[in-house]
Amino acid sequence: MTAASSQFAHENLLRELAPQVLGAVTRRFGDFGAAEDAVQDALLAASLQWPKEGLPDNPRGWLIQVAARRMTDHIRSESARRRRETIATTDPSLERDVAPRVGLPSLAAFVSSSGAAEGEPDDTLILLFMCCHPALTASSSIALTLRAVGGLTTAEIAKAFLVPESTMAQRISRAKQSIKTSGVPFSMPTPKERADRLAAVLHVLYLIFNEGYTSSFGSRLQRTEVSSEAIRLARALRNLLPDESEVAGLLALMLLTDARRPGRTGPDGELIPLDKQDRTLWNESAIAEGVALVSAALSKGMVGPYQVHAAIAAVHDEAKRPEDTDWPQILALYGLLKRMSDNPMVALNHAIAVGMVHGPRAGLDLLKTLDADDRLAGHYRIAAVRAHLLERAGDREAAIVHYRAAADRTTNSPERNYLLTQAARLAADGV
Amino acid sequence: MKFMLMMNAPKGDGDWGVSKWSQEDLKAHIGFMKTFTSGLAARGELVGAEGLAMPAQAKLVRAGQDRRPITDGVFPESKEFLAGYWIVDVDSPERAYQIAAEASAAPGKGGQPLYMPIEVREVMSAPPIEV
Numbered sequence: 001m002t003a004a005s006s007q008f009a010h011e012n013l014l015r016e017l018a019p020q021v022l023g024a025v026t027r028r029f030g031d032f033g034a035a036e037d038a039v040q041d042a043l044l045a046a047s048l049q050w051p052k053e054g055l056p057d058n059p060r061g062w063l064i065q066v067a068a069r070r071m072t073d074h075i076r077s078e079s080a081r082r083r084r085e086t087i088a089t090t091d092p093s094l095e096r097d098v099a100p101r102v103g104l105p106s107l108a109a110f111v112s113s114s115g116a117a118e119g120e121p122d123d124t125l126i127l128l129f130m131c132c133h134p135a136l137t138a139s140s141s142i143a144l145t146l147r148a149v150g151g152l153t154t155a156e157i158a159k160a161f162l163v164p165e166s167t168m169a170q171r172i173s174r175a176k177q178s179i180k181t182s183g184v185p186f187s188m189p190t191p192k193e194r195a196d197r198l199a200a201v202l203h204v205l206y207l208i209f210n211e212g213y214t215s216s217f218g219s220r221l222q223r224t225e226v227s228s229e230a231i232r233l234a235r236a237l238r239n240l241l242p243d244e245s246e247v248a249g250l251l252a253l254m255l256l257t258d259a260r261r262p263g264r265t266g267p268d269g270e271l272i273p274l275d276k277q278d279r280t281l282w283n284e285s286a287i288a289e290g291v292a293l294v295s296a297a298l299s300k301g302m303v304g305p306y307q308v309h310a311a312i313a314a315v316h317d318e319a320k321r322p323e324d325t326d327w328p329q330i331l332a333l334y335g336l337l338k339r340m341s342d343n344p345m346v347a348l349n350h351a352i353a354v355g356m357v358h359g360p361r362a363g364l365d366l367l368k369t370l371d372a373d374d375r376l377a378g379h380y381r382i383a384a385v386r387a388h389l390l391e392r393a394g395d396r397e398a399a400i401v402h403y404r405a406a407a408d409r410t411t412n413s414p415e416r417n418y419l420l421t422q423a424a425r426l427a428a429d430g431v
Numbered sequence: 432m433k434f435m436l437m438m439n440a441p442k443g444d445g446d447w448g449v450s451k452w453s454q455e456d457l458k459a460h461i462g463f464m465k466t467f468t469s470g471l472a473a474r475g476e477l478v479g480a481e482g483l484a485m486p487a488q489a490k491l492v493r494a495g496q497d498r499r500p501i502t503d504g505v506f507p508e509s510k511e512f513l514a515g516y517w518i519v520d521v522d523s524p525e526r527a528y529q530i531a532a533e534a535s536a537a538p539g540k541g542g543q544p545l546y547m548p549i550e551v552r553e554v555m556s557a558p559p560i561e562v
Binding site: 408409410423424 | 450451452453454456457458461462479482484485487488
């Protein structure tokens with residue numbers, strides 16, 4: 001093995017072990033926030049030591065041992081500090097809070113038992129449920145999930161999200177504080193809660209994916225790593241919950257969307273729309289995997305929105321040329337989605353599909369009914385869709401006006417550039 | 432030393448009439464900005480850079496008596512608007528001016544330099560270490 005590939009292997013192993021080790025340490029000491037810091041220390045120590053000294057016989061046990069030692073140090077110094085404070089305040093109630101859940105002397109036994117065992121496979125899942133708890137804001141969940149479950153360092157996460165490291169550190173520590181105050185236990189959600197909690201996990205993973213996917217332009221290219229991490233986490237979740245169709249649906253959606261990434265931007269970082277992309281650049285193996293996943297999930301009969309979105313992505317991905325796209329199929333799928341959720345963006349995409357199947361005028365008629373929706377009022381997407389349909393209907397002047405209006409409203413710079421380019425193209429046609 | 436280079440959009444049309452440029456002009460401008468910023472990053476001079484959404488999206492906010500926000504629209508015709516900024520970390524003010532001049536000459540309509548005014552402001556730093 002070369003030095004580079006062995007380092008890569010070490011990193012992968014560390015990232016995979018991170019949630020298992022964190023699970024074991026949290027289970028033992030009870031304090032998730034402190035355990036999470038201790039595990040980060042252990043991961044750092046391993047990333048420095050292993051490449052030099054070679055992989056230990058039991059990497060998981062090694063990490064647990066180092067993290068547990070950090071925890072013990074932490075608890076000792078905390079209880080010493082609290083003792084001083086307790087003496088000062090003579091408030092006996094404080095002493096009860098500081099006692100660790102289990103006595104310290106059994107540490108050696110704990111390390112050897114949890115190190116030798118296969119580990120609790122559910123720990124990764126419990127951690128996901130915890131980090132994506134609905135009590136947290138989306139940005140907190142995203143940051144905490146990437147660190148606690150993904151094993152990324154604060155610096156890496158900060159870099160990917162283009163914020164200072166201190167900001168990201170603060171976000172993570174606040175997230176841990178929220179978990180502490182909300183009293184979320186380190187355990188599986190009850191069967192009653194489970195569906196809602198799983199939906200929250202899927203939502204956070206999807207947000208992580210989107211964060212990387214929609215912003216991976218130009219100088220922000222490093223953000224593609226964020227999407228890859230979302231895919232890795234979704235894959236791990238799928239291994240843990242192989243029977244959940246929506247988990248498979250989400251993974252398929254990510255793979256099928258990510259497969260188009262190489263064709264999505266031009267040499268200058270400009271956005272290339274689906275019908276203009278060089279489809280030979282698309283990632284065939286990701287498409288094949290995504291299609292297989294979503295087909296298997298749909299055949300189980302528990303159809304949810306992620307599966308339908310994945311199915312739509314699959315129809316696009318399977319068309320060798322834009323004109324081969326099975327629009328009636330896409331229209332039917334958007335119809336299905338519309339019945340599942342009252343999402344204005346779904347309604348908008350439905351209008352596009354109607355325009356493709358029944359002609360641009362039919363799409364424009366449908367858009368008129370959406371103008372009344374407050375959630376879409378003034379949104380650039382409705383102007384962009386209208387411009388596109390007007391162009392197809394042959395109304396060049398109106399299309400230019402709406403492309404420009406959309407460009408003024410979008411807050412995404414590649415998208416703005418794309419819309420301005422469309423307006424410029426039509427204006428040039430008219431000269 | 433760090434400097435903020437602020438690109439102000441002129442009053443009036445607010446964006447150099449960019450919506451009337453040709454496709455080629457747009458492409459050249461976007462390509463320039465991308466190369467310019469990635470060049471700063473490659474030289475280790477870039478701290479951060481952001482482009483801002485159009486003034487039409489902007490709101491002017493003040494606290495009311497109850498401390499709740501009172502928002503107003505803004506009037507892009509009447510004032511200059513910050514369109515975007517770079518923060519660079521360089522050895523001298525001269526280097527910051529050089530970078531600003533490069534940005535100022537970004538290509539516009541017909542590929543002609545825009546000669547945009549770029550406001551260069553030093554970012555305040557922590558007090559020096561006492562020796």
